[in-house]
Amino acid sequence: xxxxxxxxxxxxxxxxxxxxxxxxxxxxxxxxxxxxxxxxxxxxxxxxxxxxxxxxxxxxxxxxxxxxxxxxxxxxxxxxxxxxxxxxxxxxxxxxxxxxxxxxxxxxxxxxxxxxxxxxxxxxxxxxxxxxxxxxxxxxxxxxxxxxxxxxxxxxxxxxxxxxxxxxxxxxxxxxxxxxxxxxxxxxxxxxxxxxxxxxxxxxxxxxxxxxxxxxxxxxxxxxxxxxxxxxxxxxxxxxxxxxxxxxxxxxxxxxxxxxxxxxxxxxxxxxxxxxxxxxxxxxxxxxxxxxxxxxxxxxxxxxxxxxxxxxxxx
Ligand SMILES: C[S@@+](CC[C@H](N)C(=O)[O-])C[C@H]1O[C@@H](n2cnc3c(N)ncnc32)[C@H](O)[C@@H]1O
Numbered sequence: 429x430x431x432x433x434x435x436x437x438x439x440x441x442x443x444x445x446x447x448x449x450x451x452x453x454x455x456x457x458x459x460x461x462x463x464x465x466x467x468x469x470x471x472x473x474x475x476x477x478x479x480x481x482x483x484x485x486x487x488x489x490x491x492x493x494x495x496x497x498x499x500x501x502x503x504x505x506x507x508x509x510x511x512x513x514x515x516x517x518x519x520x521x522x523x524x525x526x527x528x529x530x531x532x533x534x535x536x537x538x539x540x541x542x543x544x545x546x547x548x549x550x551x552x553x554x555x556x557x558x559x560x561x562x563x564x565x566x567x568x569x570x571x572x573x574x575x576x577x578x579x580x581x582x583x584x585x586x587x588x589x590x591x592x593x594x595x596x597x598x599x600x601x602x603x604x605x606x607x608x609x610x611x612x613x614x615x616x617x618x619x620x621x622x623x624x625x626x627x628x629x630x631x632x633x634x635x636x637x638x639x640x641x642x643x644x645x646x647x648x649x650x651x652x653x654x655x656x657x658x659x660x661x662x663x664x665x666x667x668x669x670x671x672x673x674x675x676x677x678x679x680x681x682x683x684x685x686x687x688x689x690x691x692x693x694x695x696x697x698x699x700x701x702x703x704x705x706x707x708x709x710x711x712x713x714x715x716x717x718x719x720x721x722x723x724x725x726x727x728x729x730x731x732x733x734x735x736x737x738x739x740x741x742x743x
Contacts, residue, residue: 456715474547492541499542506680535606555711573640579647583611600625634664648675679734694737707740
């Protein structure tokens with residue numbers, strides 16, 4: 429309990445810095461803990477990881493928060509254009525790869541810190557992590573053997589999976605070389621051996637087959653042809669294997685190429701590939717209390733409120 433008290437204080441100190449620089453997120457950052465009683469347990473690990481990556485240095489933490497603000501601002505500006513034009517601005521994967529994933533400074537200072545802060549302060553990301561910890565990880569307890577995460581990024585999800593199930597051995601694949609550096613630090617912080625990260629374009633091939641468990645979170649919308657990646661994941665998964673999959677819907681970003689307009693579109697694509705849907709949730713980016721309110725969820729979806737489809741699938 430003492431430990432949770434410390435991490436709650438830590439999150440409060442992040443929130444204070446964030447609101448002093450970016451007061452417009454006051455409501456959403458206050459509402460997420462209010463509407464989600466398990467917030468302290470879910471937010472604990474990303475909060476500690478941020479402190480570790482920033483070496484508990486207030487100046488480094490402030491810089492990482494500025495990275496999160498930069499990311500939120502880019503989203504906001506691009507989202508206004510998206511609502512007007514109904515298409516995402518970028519279409520060229522090679523351009524995004526060169527400007528974003530291969531840009532070491534941007535990935536280190538803005539992109540990965542922003543993704544980690546999103547688990548604390550963005551309602552859709554908090555919900556992704558909640559579902560991963562509370563629903564997906566318990567389902568994987570009977571599994572053993574190989575795991576592979578596509579677009580492993582900072583490595584938090586794979587690290588949590590491996591921490592909770594010592595019978596699994598994992599690798600990650602990511603196109604950005606920075607993913608390996610951050611995943612190394614995150615997995616070691618959680619007391620694991622470093623998770624091997626292969627720097628590859630997952631759309632070309634998935635180099636580890638026969639996986640018992642796979643993860644592909646926030647990657648599909650980054651590809652011009654997400655269906656092709658889903659087919660490769662299906663081929664790389666064992667019969668009966670489990671996949672944790674998320675995909676952004678009606679949500680612009682610095683690197684989103686493929687527009688999903690509803691969670692039906694995502695579900696239809698995964699079922700068309702052959703997967704069976706075990707869990708189907710939608711995580712909204714909103715300050716509203718949508719979690720147990722079906723009608724509000726339907727209204728938000730109809731209004732094209734940005735959200736994330738969160739699916740647990742089996743082969
Ligand atoms: C939004 S991040 C998601 C990171 C992490 N999975 C999460 O849920 O926070 C997308 C990740 O996918 C990686 N990525 C994008 N396109 C890829 C590709 N074609 N092959 C491998 N990785 C890719 C990016 O480098 C980035 O780390």
